[in-house]
Amino acid sequence: MGLPWDVYATPIAARKLARLGIEHGEVVLRPAFYRQLGASYGVVARAVCPLEGHDAPEADCSCGFYAVADDTQLWRLGADEPELAVLDVELAGRVIEHDHGYRASDQHVRSVRFHGACVRCGRRAEVFGQRHFGGLVPACRKCARRALDPVSVSEALGVPVEFTSDDPAPASLSTRFEFVLAQMLAPVLILLVTAAVALASGSGVPLACGQLAIVVWLVTVPSLLGRLGERLGIAGTEAVRLQHRWSPVVAAVAIGCDIVLTVVVIALRDVIAY
Numbered sequence: 001m002g003l004p005w006d007v008y009a010t011p012i013a014a015r016k017l018a019r020l021g022i023e024h025g026e027v028v029l030r031p032a033f034y035r036q037l038g039a040s041y042g043v044v045a046r047a048v049c050p051l052e053g054h055d056a057p058e059a060d061c062s063c064g065f066y067a068v069a070d071d072t073q074l075w076r077l078g079a080d081e082p083e084l085a086v087l088d089v090e091l092a093g094r095v096i097e098h099d100h101g102y103r104a105s106d107q108h109v110r111s112v113r114f115h116g117a118c119v120r121c122g123r124r125a126e127v128f129g130q131r132h133f134g135g136l137v138p139a140c141r142k143c144a145r146r147a148l149d150p151v152s153v154s155e156a157l158g159v160p161v162e163f164t165s166d167d168p169a170p171a172s173l174s175t176r177f178e179f180v181l182a183q184m185l186a187p188v189l190i191l192l193v194t195a196a197v198a199l200a201s202g203s204g205v206p207l208a209c210g211q212l213a214i215v216v217w218l219v220t221v222p223s224l225l226g227r228l229g230e231r232l233g234i235a236g237t238e239a240v241r242l243q244h245r246w247s248p249v250v251a252a253v254a255i256g257c258d259i260v261l262t263v264v265v266i267a268l269r270d271v272i273a274y
């Protein structure tokens, strides 16, 4: 009978995405994508199944250390995220091979590489800043809270922790302005046009349509950002950073426009006929 997994004595070189954090004074690695049962781990680690008493990984379970064979798979997972590091790992022990990568019982981290851009302002990262819940993220000296230098982080973790140097520079002020303004333009235009049409026609129907259009815009705008960034020459980590930084503001403006329309509809309910 064939077994669903193989035991490898020779380690398999693989890559994965992860986060860096401090827990109880120790530098640890954390899963890139928050899973309810995802635990932090050190440089040399053996997987434990959080659900069942079996050895990890098990074919029918989701436990074990995940990694992919090469960088092309990493891009699929979101390697442009400026808070995530790329880990070079060696997998050994019990390894299950999947379509896009592996699940393994034993993992040895060889190096940790972060994008070299401050997650807040996009300037060159020089240190790690501490976030809530002990998360460590690349930062410039100006933005970093409770800064830790990469050398001491490397020493604490026990493997090289580096920033890459080939990241895009922060977009110019005018480009950033365009990027944000382009997203806000639609809700503001919808507000003005529906108000004008409603006033001219004396009907409340355009107002209701306007409200709906703003909600639709709010839902579709994230999927348009890639193309908008491309058009303005904003790529990779810089595009993701701008999105994180400004999408709450864009959403607030759109919701604000929607509230204005709602108030107008309520105020005019007795005046205009639907």
Ligand SMILES: [Zn+2]
Pocket (backbone or CB within 6 Å): 049, 050, 051, 052, 054, 056, 057, 058, 061, 062, 063
């Ligand atoms: Zn399991």
Ligand SMILES: [Zn+2]
Pocket (backbone or CB within 6 Å): 118, 119, 120, 121, 122, 123, 139, 140, 141, 142, 143, 144
């Ligand atoms: Zn900064």
